[in-house]
Amino acid sequence: MLTPERQQLILKFIKENKIATIHQLVKETDSSESTIRRDLIQLEKENKLVRFHGGAQMIKSKSEETSISERLTANFSEKKAIAGKAAEYVEKGDCIFLDAGTTTFHMIEFLRKDTIVVTNGLSLVNECLDRGIETYVVGGRVKSKTKAFIGKGALEGISAYRFDKSFIGINGIHLNFGYTTPDPEEAMIKKAAMDLSNKAYVLADRTKFNQVSFSFVHDLNKASIITDSLGDHEEINQYNQITTVETVKS
The missing domain is CATH 1.10.10.10 (Winged helix-like DNA-binding domain superfamily/Winged helix DNA-binding domain)
Structure with missing residues (x-):
């Protein structure tokens, strides 16, 4: 050929x-x-x-977003493996923040029942309640595409809490440009959650590496990354020089 x-x-x-x-x-x-x-x-x-x-x-626009239903089915097995690993870091009585992402949604089935969850994800609320998990919502405007609470109300709501750990979904991870996401308002909530946490984790499958979205969230050293196997250990080490990267098998 x-x-x-x-x-x-x-x-x-x-x-x-x-x-x-x-x-x-x-x-x-x-x-x-x-x-x-x-x-x-x-x-x-x-x-x-x-x-x-x-x-x-394919190349995406830096401001392009997919809907929550589209993301729930994309890279399903990888996200489940990442979610299961992330849940292992939740300890007895922890108060955690779960971002309005699909990998964080998959975390819920693995969580301890004595966990306290604060979230800006509308789609996560019923799942938490159905599993008997004490749940708080930050409030604010609900964004139709990602089902995330955003805006002034969400920022004011999240500021009332302090978290043992936060678990954040992300669209782009880049050595030079850090963590990024398409929407500036969602970026503010992600940043606030990371800043209000004793420990922050970014949950991202391998497709998010070397990607850059429109809105800056935080520097790489602000969080540890949990991802599926990247395959190229030399490239993983580039990120490990800045932050902790743990890979899981899907």
Whole structure:
């Protein structure tokens, strides 16, 4: 297969599936792993896709957001593995903040019943209550797409609490630009939760690395990162120089 033809197949597959691993592209194009890696490097240089550790995805607008229902089904097994690991850090009687994200939503089934949860995630409330977990909501305006409480009311509400730990979902993790997310108002809530916590954790699958969204949340050293396997240990070490990165098997 000629290089242009193979690269068109790669772009077509990623466009249809939003994201692709190198293993998937090897199978799809009947090519070697080294060939696919070279193709991805070239296509990224041409600004046609964005590589991540072990694969690639289409380029997103820095302000683009997906709905909560779309995110709940994306990378499901990876998020469940990350959520389960994150819940292991919750100790007896902890008061924690759960961000309005899908990975934090998956944490709830693993939480101790004596945990106190504060959240800005509307979709998390019923799940917590159904499991008998004492739950507080920060208040404010509800954003329709992400079901997050945001705005002045949410900021005032969250300021009344102090957390043993906070667990934050994020859209972008970058060595130079830190943690980022599309919406400035959601960024303010994430930052406040991290600042009000004794310990902050960022929960992110491998697709969030080397990505930059519109709104700055915090520097990398503000939180420890829990993620699924990145594959390339040399690149993991780049992040470990700034913060703690723990990888889990999905």
